[in-house]
Each structure stands twice: as structure tokens, then as C-alpha cells.
Amino acid sequence: MQTPASFEYERATSVEGAIASLQRLGSGARIIAGGHSLLPMMKLRLANPEHLIDINDLAELSYIREQGDELSIGALTRHVELEKSELLARHFPLFRDAENVIADPVVRNRGTIGGSLCQADAAEDLSAVCSAVKAKAVIRGAGGERVVGMEDFHIGPYVTAVGEGEMLTEVRIPLRPGGGSAHEKVERRAGDWAIAAASAAVWIEGGKIADVGVALGAVGPTTIHLSRAEELLRGKAPSEGLFAQAGEIASADCSPSADGRGPIDYKRHLASVLTTRALSRATARALHQEA
Amino acid sequence: MHVSISVNGEQVSREIEPRQLLVHFIRETPDLTGTHWGCDTSNCGACVVQMDGQPVKSCTILAAMCEGHEIRTVESLEVDGQLDPIQMGFHEQHALQCGFCTPGMLMTARALLDENPNPTDLEIRTAISGGICRCTGYKNIVSAVRWAAEYEAAAKQEV
Amino acid sequence: MATVENLPSAQTERPIGFGRLKRKEDARFIRGKGTYLDDIRLPGMVHGAMLRSPYAHARILSIDTSKALAHPNVAAVVTAKDLETLGLAWMPTISYDTQAVLAGDKVRFQGQEVAFVIATDEYSANDALQLIDVEYEPLPAIVNARKALDPDAPLIRDDKAGQRDNLASPTWEAGDQAATDRVFAEADTVVKRDIIYPRCHPAPLETCGMIADFNPETGQLDIYNGNQAPHAHRTVYAHVAGLAEHMIRIKCSDIGGGFGNKVPVYPGYVCAIAGSIVAGVPVKWVENRDENLISTGFARDYVMHSEMCAKNGKITGLRVDVIADHGAFDSTAQPTKFPAGFFHIVCGSYDLEASHVKVKAVYTNKAPGGVAYRCSFRITEAVYLVERMVDALALELKVDPIELRMRSFIAPEQFPYETTTGWTYDSGNYAETMRVAMDIAGYEDLRREQAEKRARGELMGIGVSFFTEGVGAGPRKHMDILGLAMNDGADLRVHPSGKAVVSISAQTQGQSHETTFAQIVAEELGIPPEDVEVRHGDTDRSPYGLGTYGSRSTPVSGAAVAVVSRKVRDKARLIAATMLETRPEDLAWEKGRWYVKGDLEKGAMIEEIAVRAYSGEPMPTGMEGGLDAQVIYDPPNLTYPYGAYIAVVDIDPDTGQVTVRRFIAVDDCGVRINPMVVDGQIHGGLAEGVGIALMEVLTFDEEGNCLNSSFLNYLIPTALECPDFELGETVTPCPHHPLGAKGVGESPNVGSPPAIVNAVIDALHQTHGVDHIDMPCTPARVWAAMQGRPEPPQ
The missing domain is CATH 3.90.1170.50 (Aldehyde oxidase/xanthine dehydrogenase, a/b hammerhead)
Known part of the structure; x- marks a missing residue:
């Protein structure tokens, strides 16, 4: 069986302690939570950290709660908790859409939202989900907290705004009335990474799209924020024709590469289909018309 | 480093390398080789054990991470010579052939029934979708889980 | 007609031999106590x-x-x-x-x-x-078999003296080329296809x-x-x-x-x-x-060009030209005198006038292997090819694919039937099995549903395959591995307690030998299966034999156990005659007991005979003590299981995703020793077929890097991709097997991929003009086919 290379292990007892360790140990240190992205890379010896800081004991990072006009999710919240949370499903049903198709239920018992976002794999579903709902990432370091929008969080493939000596602690999502959301994914088989995925959130006011977020997974080097499509949609009355136009923009604005999951033209096609579907379902949910 | 992990209700203490995977820690415990491994990428589910009652893939967890947690393996299912209904179901419904995926399937299915005593076929199929069986085509595994659910429901009524 | 020999006796009822018996081997596996x-x-x-x-x-x-x-x-x-x-x-x-x-x-x-x-x-x-x-x-x-023989191709096997190119074995042929040319010249319809059975594992x-x-x-x-x-x-x-x-x-x-x-x-x-x-x-x-x-041992990797012809609406001829990719070393584990194994069973279940098959094997820079994966030595490739070609011909003739098969099947009265490539099929009633499958599927209703859905823009396909396999290798006159005859031994000893040990040379990997082989002894000797220990897998404690693959356990090793049980029974008869003070020919057998014809009360149970065999009491003249026997079984022919499979698929018109909604499998594997085990084997093979048809493939980039080196990319179906398989059966006993059994392990893997691929094409032909697609039918490839680009794998 493949086995990781040697490393030192420590268990954090507080967020401050974990950050202090990160600072002390430098770039050779990695945080481990669910471990379902990091450990397979370590077994392949693609990741060879010298130190692992285990944050699984930090219960204070595991929660989903309403705080004023925001919904807050602790970084250590596991996929299974995101999937089962009624609070989250009520406000942002796209989380449940996504969680139903992320890896498999056993993996979801361990993997965390923080781990998924920090892995920053372009095919990772929660990155698109968080982008669509305009979430913000709370990053803590020795000097305190900073909050960055998802568009600034994903810097490139496998690279995030979380710097050396910092950790992601929370995801915050603004709560607004009239919202609906959906996540759509095509995969080769249950549990596989997406060939393409689309997340959409809409906020309807007076029959018009007051605001909208659309993001794509697996069709570019990192999560794709569809700002041109959002501009098109904002202020207009929702319709299938409009969503199809948004889909065309999605197809044009993504930058997929060919791989074992499919060629470029197919992925562009899926970007369009899934964007259209996600917008349509998100709108139906906002209007409480979902079939 | 020294770890002490509760495995099947007994405290197992050992000096290990921090990099030791839980599946190896378990399999190095005498008489606990029922937990298997079949891939290196968390895809096959042969290594599934329960951690605090939840099924997890023990090939993707460090033993060091398990101190303070309850690990249960397939060997814990039979109590005082009495098979767990899920074991009985697998036997009754011919839900195993080579037997290699069976421990992982049993631990996954046991956790499902603990949480959802009357699952639909789709719920069963979803629950076991993190495990690969090359022999059975899953049909009889689904039947076995249903069999165990019905057995437990009947047993409850009798009480 | 009831005879004295098969009347039930007044004795307590003996345990059944054949039937749905739960497995002995489960006891250790469900406790995690297997020893892998x-x-x-x-x-x-x-x-x-x-x-x-x-x-x-x-x-x-x-x-x-x-x-x-x-x-x-x-x-x-x-x-x-x-x-x-x-x-x-x-x-x-x-x-x-x-x-x-x-x-x-x-x-x-x-x-x-x-x-x-x-x-x-x-x-x-x-x-x-x-x-x-x-x-x-x-x-x-070189990763593409079609380029391996290019004049500028790098020489892979420069270690072999005299090797000047990448040819792994000379071109091998079966059938009659001239006769095939004549049949094609006389045909009214010809179809051609290039068909790839991709490398899988x-x-x-x-x-x-x-x-x-x-x-x-x-x-x-x-x-x-x-x-x-x-x-x-x-x-x-x-x-x-x-x-x-x-x-x-x-x-x-x-x-x-x-x-x-x-x-x-x-x-x-x-x-x-x-x-x-x-x-x-x-x-x-x-x-x-x-x-x-x-x-390690991969499977398939056959690049096949084929032509099939028809006259007056019936299939008449077949031409096949194959390039076989053997990888860097030719280590195909196949036993025949034929370089392509059993591939020339490619005439399938049809009464052809002529056929001709050509196969050449090449070296490539890929792993060696080639006949693995539930495959009786290239039968899988052959069945896939012929069943795809029949569907192609049905499209051309605009006839229902089942109708064309029905018209062209070998008829029951034609058996034993010699195929145009030299196989002798021993028995079969193909049309009957096809009809059972149609009934379970509700074939006419499915076609109606398909038409309705098509009118609504939904894509649904119904695919059929009908396979004939040759398994149970094999007769020593025809085949061997490294000079070793493909026979299997069985040693049976009934102990004085009446409990028995049977040692076999087959080796279970999940096939339930410990249960089913005990059932064979039970059936033949009347000893309860729980009292028969099946010993295998230890060369010091089992007789010589060639093992378990090619669906050969029941056809060869199972036959050995039946024959050795009968030898013991014959010996028991002589001992019983001595015990009962009568002549052996005056005794009749029924499960577990020799008794005097016409006097049901007077008899000896097998365990009483066993006691006698080991006791100090006299034995028949010239007979040694003990109750045991051994055999080495040489099968007189292969066995020919067959089956009719129907797949129903739905395709997402926007994404190309294929869902196998239903799968109906009707197998005729002859007499079923343990129907529960047979069903389990079929379920497993069908899941593999779903995998091969939709997702399992080993691909390589131009440099020869394998792109499917983990379960992240070598995708195997989960419980969510497999439908709730629907099984049926017909039973045509094998005439030369002592139990009438044929073997079944590989049938579902052999028969299911063509049914699924035929269903995919059936879903897309009318609306999108698709008449060919290669496996695996991934969403990307199906979508490409819908755009008019049925891209083959590299």
C-alpha cells in the first residue's frame, strides 16, 4: 500500500495554538483536518509536509449558525453536516445539491468545508457553491482576522489567499430575502470529480432578478466567476431564454482543458447546459415553484 | 509517538510513527485483520471502520488522529456468539462472494441502519456507494441490508 | 417413467444435493476472519x-x-x-x-x-x-496497435534474436476464405464496421x-x-x-x-x-x-475490422480482421493451439454459410496480458464483435434486431452443430431463451414506451445481445498450458464416520466452491453437504489440476467431483452387496443408500457402508479397505452456455449521460447446482459489463503514460450505476457433462457489454443518425457521437 513520507505530528488545542505552530514551523507545516485531500497526495508523495498540525479537536471551528444578516460556517464543519443542515438547506439549498454529489457518503463523514476550499481544486464543488452565494472567507493569522471575498480567495490552481502562518476559520454568507440557489454537476460516475459543474444563486425582487451569482467548477484552472453572465441577468425578469443566454456566456467565458473526462467543446457545452439548469432551478426555488 | 486508541471497546496503546495509517494500526493489532484495503485513493471502501459510530475510510486517517476516539471494526459486530443482523442478512441474501469488500460494506450498512432503520433501496445504494464490490453487482447487498432492517423491525415489535 | 430405481424409500429423507444452499464460506468472511x-x-x-x-x-x-x-x-x-x-x-x-x-x-x-x-x-x-x-x-x-507495424515504428523487442518488427505472432486464420468470398458475392446486404474492444482491467x-x-x-x-x-x-x-x-x-x-x-x-x-x-x-x-x-494482466485491446452479410433477410457470412495488442511481452494466458484463443467462436449463435477470421498480434509499449477479466480466452471480444455486427446489419435491413437474430439462429434440431470455424456446439434452443428474455422485459411494451418518449424528445434505447460461449477448457487433445493438459483432479475420501473430504484442484476466488462442490458430493452420495469438507488451494493437499478461470470450475473440476463420487458409489455398491449378502446388480441406489431391488426395507446407508469399509469385517473379494477414490477428469468437449440479454438505457439529451435503467439476463448454463450462487455470479458479471460498457478503460497518452492508474480514473461502477438486475433461466443440460452443467461465471461479462452498447445506439440512431460507438460510452463520447463524431479511443 502507498504510505506517506515521515513527518512530525502535533495536535492543536486552540486556533491560536495552531496559528502559532504554523508561524513557528514555516512552510514545511500543513494543517490537517479531514485529510481526504491531503493524505492521498502524501501517499503519492506529491505532498511531503514536514509537520502536520491536526485541528480535528477544535470544536469551536465546527458550526453552522445564523449571526445577524449572515450565515456562518466554521471551517471544520464536515460535508455530512453541511448536507444534513436544515438551516443551510432552507437558506441555500445548493449546498445540499452539491453535498449529495461530493465524493461519497463515507468520505463526506470526514472531509471539511475548510479543507475543500483550501485544496482549491478547480473541480471541487464547494468553491463554485461559495462563489455563487457570494461567501466571504475569514482568514486568521497571528495579527488577527481578515475577510476576503471568494473572487479573491482562489488565486490559482491549488493556491488560495491563505498565506503562510494563516488558516481559514470561517465562511460567511450574507443572508438576503428572495433568494434561491442550485448546484448542477455532470460526472462520469457517482463520486467522481465533475466533468463540469455550475452553481447559481438568484435573489428576486418584484419579479426581477435583483442580484445573482453564477460560478463554474472544473472548466478552468480555478473556479470561474461568471461576472458577464451576472451582469446580463441583473435587473431582468427571469426566463428560460435569458438563462440560455447566460449559458452561452458560460460556454464562452470558461477555459476548460481536455482530459480523461472530456474534450474542450464538450465541457464548454456542459458549462452552458448546467448554467442554464442551475439558474432555472435556483429561480424556481426563489419563487417557491420548484417541481 | 505513543498513541492509545479505543478499538472495539478496548484501549490499544502502541508506539507508532506519526505517519502510520489507521488501517495499518488496526491490522497490526492481533486478530484484527478483518479491515482490508483495496486502493490508495479513498475510492474502494474496503477499509471502512466506524469512528465514533460513523463509517470512515481508515486508509485516509492517521492513527495519530484517533486518540480519544472510538474505533469499531467488523470484528466487533458479533457479540457473545450472536451475529449482528447485518451479518445474518449478508449470509441469508448471498451478499458476498470473495468476501474482501464485506467488512467495509458491513460497517457502512450497520451505520446506515443505526441512523435510518428503514432505508429505501436508493438510500441503501447511496450509503454503500463509497465502496466497490467486484463480485455481487450490489443487488444482493441491497437485499441483505433490507433483510437486516426488516429483521430488526420485527425483533423490536416482539419486545 | 418411474422405475424401481428412482422410487422414494421408506427411509428418512436424505438431504438434497442441488438447490439454494447458503454458503459455508460466509461464516469466516462475515466475521472478518478470512485470511487474505x-x-x-x-x-x-x-x-x-x-x-x-x-x-x-x-x-x-x-x-x-x-x-x-x-x-x-x-x-x-x-x-x-x-x-x-x-x-x-x-x-x-x-x-x-x-x-x-x-x-x-x-x-x-x-x-x-x-x-x-x-x-x-x-x-x-x-x-x-x-x-x-x-x-x-x-x-x-508505440501505444497504438495500428501503428505498431509501421515501417518506422521503433523495435520494442530487440532482445529477441531475429525479431525485426513488432509482430508478436504470425497472422492466424480460421474458417474458409474462398467460401466466405463466395457468400459475400451472393449476398444482398453487407455492413462494415471498425470495432474496438478497448483495454480494460x-x-x-x-x-x-x-x-x-x-x-x-x-x-x-x-x-x-x-x-x-x-x-x-x-x-x-x-x-x-x-x-x-x-x-x-x-x-x-x-x-x-x-x-x-x-x-x-x-x-x-x-x-x-x-x-x-x-x-x-x-x-x-x-x-x-x-x-x-x-x-498486471489486462483484458481485451482488440482492434477489429468486420464485415457481415445477409441474403433474404438472414445472416449468411462474416469476415473479421483483427489486430491484437499484446503489450510488450506476449503473456496471454491462453491454452489452445490457436494464437487467438477461442476468438473464432465469433460466428456466435448463428447458422452462417461461411466465415473467415484473421488475427495478428503486435507488441506495443504497454503492459503484457490480454485474456483476463472473466473471459474464456478471447470469447468476450468475439461475442462483442458478432453482436455489434448483427445489430449493424439489423439497422441496414431496417428489421428489429431480435427478429434478425431469430431468423438466423442455429435451430434446436441442428445440434450438434459444427460452426464454420470448426467448433462443435453440443446443444441449445436459442429462440426459446430469447423469448423468455423478451417476456421478462416486456419487449413490445418497451418499444411502445420508446416511441412515446422519442416523440417527447426523450432518449431511450433497448439493446439486445445473444451469446454462445465455449468454456471449460479443455480436452487434452485440443489444448494445454505449457504442455500441461487442462484436466482437473478430485480425491474423495468418505471416513468411517460417514463424513467426507473432497480435494479439488480448482481454486475459489469467490465462486463458492466450498459449498457447491459439497453439494455435488451430496447429490451423488447422499452425504449432507455440511458433512463434506471441500479442500483446495494447497498444492500439498490437493490433486494436480489447472485451476479456476475460463469458467472451467464446474465444467471440469465439478465433473471430476461428480465422477469421483460415482466411483465411490460404485465401490459402496460392492461393499453393500457383501453386507446385504446379495449380488451388486440386485441393488438399486437412491440418495445415500443402496437397497435391494423390490425390498425397500433392506439396504445400507452410505455411512453404514463406510463403517464396514474401514472395519474388520470382510470386504468383497479382492477389494482393498476404505471408501475413497480419485480421478483426473479430461473433458470430452467444451461446454457451450448461452444467453439472451436485454438492456434498457436512458440518455440525457443535453449531457450524453447514459443510465442503465433495466437489465434482463436469461442464462442457459445447463443444470444449476446452486441457483443462488449462479444468480450471484451473474449479478457480478453484469456489473462488470456495465463498467466496461460505460466507464472502465485503460488509456495512454502518446508517450505511453497510463492515464488510468488509480481508482480515481479507472472507474468501476458503484451501487448507484447498477440497476436491479432481472434474471431468468432456461435449462438445456450439457449432454456430455456428468451433471449436465455448463459453467456460468463469465457469461454475464461476455454478454452484457454488447447489449448496453446496442441500447445506446438504439437510443440515438433515429434521432441523431448514430450507427456506431466504441466503449466506454462515457458522457463525453456519447455527446460526441450525437454531434456526428463517434470518436474511437486512441
Whole structure:
């Protein structure tokens, strides 16, 4: 069986302690939570950290709660908790859409939202989900907290705004009335990474799209924020024709590469289909018309 | 480093390398080789054990991470010579052939029934979708889980 | 008609032999108490790990093991140089080729074995792999079989004297070319297709491995190894290591699935053995999953051009021209005198006027192997081809695909039937089986539903396949492996207690031999199955035989058990006659008992006879004591199971995703010893068929890098992709098998991929003009086909 290379292990007892360790140990240190992205890379010896800081004991990072006009999710919240949370499903049903198709239920018992976002794999579903709902990432370091929008969080493939000596602690999502959301994914088989995925959130006011977020997974080097499509949609009355136009923009604005999951033209096609579907379902949910 | 992990209700203490995977820690415990491994990428589910009652893939967890947690393996299912209904179901419904995926399937299915005593076929199929069986085509595994659910429901009524 | 011989007796009812009996082997497996290879630990055991080539084709300039050797936990690093001194650098393959155990001159596929590390533990062995420096000079690689014979193709096997190109074996032909040309000239309809059966992999859930334990004091070599043919392996090791066979003992562990992957001898095994001989301690080597996928026995990889013709609406002829990709070494584990195994069963279930088959095999820079994955020696490729061609012809003729099959089937009265490529099918009623499948499916209703859905823009397909297999290899006059006849032994001893032990040479990997073979003895001798211990998997405790693959357990080993049971029964008759003071010919048998004809009360139970056989009482004149017998069974012919399969698929018109909604399988495997076990075998093979048709494939980039080296990319269906399989049966007993059984293990894998692919094309033909697609039918490929680009795999 493949086995990781040697490393030192420590268990954090507080967020401050974990950050202090990160600072002390430098770039050779990695945080481990669910471990379902990091450990397979370590077994392949693609990741060879010298130190692992285990944050699984930090219960204070595991929660989903309403705080004023925001919904807050602790970084250590596991996929299974995101999937089962009624609070989250009520406000942002796209989380449940996504969680139903992320890896498999056993993996979801361990993997965390923080781990998924920090892995920053372009095919990772929660990155698109968080982008669509305009979430913000709370990053803590020795000097305190900073909050960055998802568009600034994903810097490139496998690279995030979380710097050396910092950790992601929370995801915050603004709560607004009239919202609906959906996540759509095509995969080769249950549990596989997406060939393409689309997340959409809409906020309807007076029959018009007051605001909208659309993001794509697996069709570019990192999560794709569809700002041109959002501009098109904002202020207009929702319709299938409009969503199809948004889909065309999605197809044009993504930058997929060919791989074992499919060629470029197919992925562009899926970007369009899934964007259209996600917008349509998100709108139906906002209007409480979902079939 | 020294770890002490509760495995099947007994405290197992050992000096290990921090990099030791839980599946190896378990399999190095005498008489606990029922937990298997079949891939290196968390895809096959042969290594599934329960951690605090939840099924997890023990090939993707460090033993060091398990101190303070309850690990249960397939060997814990039979109590005082009495098979767990899920074991009985697998036997009754011919839900195993080579037997290699069976421990992982049993631990996954046991956790499902603990949480959802009357699952639909789709719920069963979803629950076991993190495990690969090359022999059975899953049909009889689904039947076995249903069999165990019905057995437990009947047993409850009798009480 | 009831005769005295088969009337029930007044005695207590004897246990049944055949029927749905729950399995004996479950008791250990459901408790986690199976003993698979990696569960075995021997005192002083060390661990091996294999360094493999990152290149598909490269010259090895140097190998520096010094850093690895300096690792405190490393005992040895073995390279080709070390093996050369032992004469073990190359090993013979089952197909009379040679294969490098460790590469010395060149690496010829990505993942080829380069160096073997032995360390105190697995983690250290893995660490040491990273400390070995190998300098390579990359060479151009050939991964496409169609380019292997190009004049400018790099020569892969420059190690073979006289090898000037990448031809692995000369072109081989079957059938009658001239007659086939005539039939095609007279035909009114001809269709042509280029069909690829892509490379896929059995990927048993337990990977391959071995523990070799050589005792320097006694010279005894004990081998622990999950393998499908322990006796044949022992003979190979005896030759390679120069040891007497009785100094080698192979003890098979429980096997976590085989599917043909555990038939070949792999370099890792030879390294473990060599390592133990040199180090004098037990050496364990177990593959990682990536090693299993990139280096061990793959399946298929046939590039096939075919033409099929019809006259007056009936199939009349078939032409096939195949390029077989054997990888870098020809190690196809196939036993026939035919270089392409049983491929020429490609005439299928049809009464053709003529056919002609041509196969040539090439070397490529890919892993060796070729006949694994629930496949009776290339029958899978043959069935896929003919069943795809029949559908292509049905499209051309605008006739329902079942109708065309019905018109062209070999009729029941034509059996025994000699095919145009020389096979003698012994029995069958194909139309009946087809009709049972249609009834279960509700075929007419499905066609109506399809039309309604099509009108709504929904895509639904119904696909059919009808296969005939030849399994149970095989008659010694026709086939062997390395000169070893493909026979199987059985030893049966009934003890004085009336309990019995039957030792067999077949080796279970999940096929339930411990249960079903006990049922055969029960059926034949009336001893309850729970009182029959089935012993297998240990070369010191079982008779010689060739093992379990090619669906041969029931046809060959099962027959051996039936015959040996009958021998014991015959001996029991003579003893019973002495006991009952009558003549043997005056005795009649019914389960478990010889009794005097016409006097049901007067008889002897098998356990009473057993007591007598071992007692001090007199035996029949000239007969030795004890109640036992042994046989080596040589099958007179192959068996020919067949079946009718129907798949129903739905396709998302926007994304191309295929869902197998229903799958109906009606198998005729003759008499079913344990129908529960037979159904289980079929379920498993159908799931594999779903995998092969939709997702399982080994692909390579231009440089020869394998793109499916883990379960992240070698996709195997989960419970969510497999439908709730619907089974049916017909029973046409095999006329020459003592039990009328035919074998079933491989049928579902053979028959299901063409049904699913035919269903995909059926869904897309009318609306999108699709008349061909190659496997696997991934969403991307289906979508491309819908756009008019049925791109084949590279």
C-alpha cells in the first residue's frame, strides 16, 4: 500500500495554538483536518509536509449558525453536516445539491468545508457553491482576522489567499430575502470529480432578478466567476431564454482543458447546459415553484 | 509517538510513527485483520471502520488522529456468539462472494441502519456507494441490508 | 417413467444435493476472519517493494542503489544484474514468449519492474524506492496497435534474436476464405464496421501479492499467494528455480477476487522468491493499486475490422480482421493451439454459410496480458464483435434486431452443430431463451414506451445481445498450458464416520466452491453437504489440476467431483452387496443408500457402508479397505452456455449521460447446482459489463503514460450505476457433462457489454443518425457521437 513520507505530528488545542505552530514551523507545516485531500497526495508523495498540525479537536471551528444578516460556517464543519443542515438547506439549498454529489457518503463523514476550499481544486464543488452565494472567507493569522471575498480567495490552481502562518476559520454568507440557489454537476460516475459543474444563486425582487451569482467548477484552472453572465441577468425578469443566454456566456467565458473526462467543446457545452439548469432551478426555488 | 486508541471497546496503546495509517494500526493489532484495503485513493471502501459510530475510510486517517476516539471494526459486530443482523442478512441474501469488500460494506450498512432503520433501496445504494464490490453487482447487498432492517423491525415489535 | 430405481424409500429423507444452499464460506468472511494474503505474517518476515519505470520505452543507462542500500531498514536491493547471476533475469511466459523479471537493457512499458527493495517494513521499503537513481534514455513509444507495424515504428523487442518488427505472432486464420468470398458475392446486404474492444482491467479488490518462505536448511520453498492456478504455478516455479515440485508448496490464501488477474506469474512473485532464497527469510510483496492497474494482466485491446452479410433477410457470412495488442511481452494466458484463443467462436449463435477470421498480434509499449477479466480466452471480444455486427446489419435491413437474430439462429434440431470455424456446439434452443428474455422485459411494451418518449424528445434505447460461449477448457487433445493438459483432479475420501473430504484442484476466488462442490458430493452420495469438507488451494493437499478461470470450475473440476463420487458409489455398491449378502446388480441406489431391488426395507446407508469399509469385517473379494477414490477428469468437449440479454438505457439529451435503467439476463448454463450462487455470479458479471460498457478503460497518452492508474480514473461502477438486475433461466443440460452443467461465471461479462452498447445506439440512431460507438460510452463520447463524431479511443 502507498504510505506517506515521515513527518512530525502535533495536535492543536486552540486556533491560536495552531496559528502559532504554523508561524513557528514555516512552510514545511500543513494543517490537517479531514485529510481526504491531503493524505492521498502524501501517499503519492506529491505532498511531503514536514509537520502536520491536526485541528480535528477544535470544536469551536465546527458550526453552522445564523449571526445577524449572515450565515456562518466554521471551517471544520464536515460535508455530512453541511448536507444534513436544515438551516443551510432552507437558506441555500445548493449546498445540499452539491453535498449529495461530493465524493461519497463515507468520505463526506470526514472531509471539511475548510479543507475543500483550501485544496482549491478547480473541480471541487464547494468553491463554485461559495462563489455563487457570494461567501466571504475569514482568514486568521497571528495579527488577527481578515475577510476576503471568494473572487479573491482562489488565486490559482491549488493556491488560495491563505498565506503562510494563516488558516481559514470561517465562511460567511450574507443572508438576503428572495433568494434561491442550485448546484448542477455532470460526472462520469457517482463520486467522481465533475466533468463540469455550475452553481447559481438568484435573489428576486418584484419579479426581477435583483442580484445573482453564477460560478463554474472544473472548466478552468480555478473556479470561474461568471461576472458577464451576472451582469446580463441583473435587473431582468427571469426566463428560460435569458438563462440560455447566460449559458452561452458560460460556454464562452470558461477555459476548460481536455482530459480523461472530456474534450474542450464538450465541457464548454456542459458549462452552458448546467448554467442554464442551475439558474432555472435556483429561480424556481426563489419563487417557491420548484417541481 | 505513543498513541492509545479505543478499538472495539478496548484501549490499544502502541508506539507508532506519526505517519502510520489507521488501517495499518488496526491490522497490526492481533486478530484484527478483518479491515482490508483495496486502493490508495479513498475510492474502494474496503477499509471502512466506524469512528465514533460513523463509517470512515481508515486508509485516509492517521492513527495519530484517533486518540480519544472510538474505533469499531467488523470484528466487533458479533457479540457473545450472536451475529449482528447485518451479518445474518449478508449470509441469508448471498451478499458476498470473495468476501474482501464485506467488512467495509458491513460497517457502512450497520451505520446506515443505526441512523435510518428503514432505508429505501436508493438510500441503501447511496450509503454503500463509497465502496466497490467486484463480485455481487450490489443487488444482493441491497437485499441483505433490507433483510437486516426488516429483521430488526420485527425483533423490536416482539419486545 | 418411474422405475424401481428412482422410487422414494421408506427411509428418512436424505438431504438434497442441488438447490439454494447458503454458503459455508460466509461464516469466516462475515466475521472478518478470512485470511487474505496481506493478513498473513510470518516470523522474521521482511517486505518487498517494486521500483517501476516512469517511461513506456527507454534505455536504462545506469541504476544506482547505493543510497537505498544505506537506508537503515533496507536489507537488499535487487536489480536485473543480480538476477542474471541467478539465471532469473528473464522468465518464460505462458504463451512461449519471454518476459523480463527486472528490466536490465530497456524498459518496454510504463510500470515495468526495474528494482526490488527488501526492507524490514512496508513504510521503509516505500521510502527506499525514492532513493534509487535510475538514468534513462527515453525512446519513442508505440501505444497504438495500428501503428505498431509501421515501417518506422521503433523495435520494442530487440532482445529477441531475429525479431525485426513488432509482430508478436504470425497472422492466424480460421474458417474458409474462398467460401466466405463466395457468400459475400451472393449476398444482398453487407455492413462494415471498425470495432474496438478497448483495454480494460479485472482490478480485483485485493491486489496481487506473495509471501515466499525459503528454508535454507531443508531446501523447502513455501509460497503463500492468492492465485487461480496453484498447481500450474508450482510447475513454473519448479522449472524456473530448478527445484523439485515436491519441495515447493503453494498455499493459497483466501482470494479477494481474481477475474483472470491472478492467473499469470508476475515478476514480483519471482522477486519475492529470489529474495527469500537469497535472504533466507520470508519475503512479502503486495502490490499497490496503481501497480495492479499498470502492470498486471489486462483484458481485451482488440482492434477489429468486420464485415457481415445477409441474403433474404438472414445472416449468411462474416469476415473479421483483427489486430491484437499484446503489450510488450506476449503473456496471454491462453491454452489452445490457436494464437487467438477461442476468438473464432465469433460466428456466435448463428447458422452462417461461411466465415473467415484473421488475427495478428503486435507488441506495443504497454503492459503484457490480454485474456483476463472473466473471459474464456478471447470469447468476450468475439461475442462483442458478432453482436455489434448483427445489430449493424439489423439497422441496414431496417428489421428489429431480435427478429434478425431469430431468423438466423442455429435451430434446436441442428445440434450438434459444427460452426464454420470448426467448433462443435453440443446443444441449445436459442429462440426459446430469447423469448423468455423478451417476456421478462416486456419487449413490445418497451418499444411502445420508446416511441412515446422519442416523440417527447426523450432518449431511450433497448439493446439486445445473444451469446454462445465455449468454456471449460479443455480436452487434452485440443489444448494445454505449457504442455500441461487442462484436466482437473478430485480425491474423495468418505471416513468411517460417514463424513467426507473432497480435494479439488480448482481454486475459489469467490465462486463458492466450498459449498457447491459439497453439494455435488451430496447429490451423488447422499452425504449432507455440511458433512463434506471441500479442500483446495494447497498444492500439498490437493490433486494436480489447472485451476479456476475460463469458467472451467464446474465444467471440469465439478465433473471430476461428480465422477469421483460415482466411483465411490460404485465401490459402496460392492461393499453393500457383501453386507446385504446379495449380488451388486440386485441393488438399486437412491440418495445415500443402496437397497435391494423390490425390498425397500433392506439396504445400507452410505455411512453404514463406510463403517464396514474401514472395519474388520470382510470386504468383497479382492477389494482393498476404505471408501475413497480419485480421478483426473479430461473433458470430452467444451461446454457451450448461452444467453439472451436485454438492456434498457436512458440518455440525457443535453449531457450524453447514459443510465442503465433495466437489465434482463436469461442464462442457459445447463443444470444449476446452486441457483443462488449462479444468480450471484451473474449479478457480478453484469456489473462488470456495465463498467466496461460505460466507464472502465485503460488509456495512454502518446508517450505511453497510463492515464488510468488509480481508482480515481479507472472507474468501476458503484451501487448507484447498477440497476436491479432481472434474471431468468432456461435449462438445456450439457449432454456430455456428468451433471449436465455448463459453467456460468463469465457469461454475464461476455454478454452484457454488447447489449448496453446496442441500447445506446438504439437510443440515438433515429434521432441523431448514430450507427456506431466504441466503449466506454462515457458522457463525453456519447455527446460526441450525437454531434456526428463517434470518436474511437486512441
